[in-house]
Amino acid sequence: MLSDKNKNITPAGIIVTETNNRIIPATRRPDGSLRKERRVRPGFIPQEDIAIYKNRFVAKKEHTEHNKRNENNENNENNGISSQNN
Incomplete structure (x- = not known):
């Protein structure tokens, strides 16, 4: 998981790191298993951010x-x- 220092979060929940990588953070499913962090392609803008x-x-x-x-x-x-x- 990512550290909490120096990160920006978009309205869609995408974290922008210091190196300008965009990542959807790991989340926990209702059954207790974890979803992995996912990288977001450069240039992709989700609907929530428009x-x-x-x-x-x-x-x-x-x-x-x-x-x-x-x-x-x-x-x-x-x-x-x-x-x-x-």
Whole structure:
């Protein structure tokens, strides 16, 4: 198994080592046996690691809505109103 020092983990659970090798770590099956570590081919990007496409209008709308919510929460906290009461 891999050591825990200096490794990055992708959303799909793939570990990127210091030498940029990509490995799926060993796992334990329900019956107690172990699955071996598996190397991932260079250039392979699993479905979980691919970002969902959003066109610029949707992204801008979400960004402005997020900013408005943050402003409202800050205003409520400054006025002594908790955001849970809204």
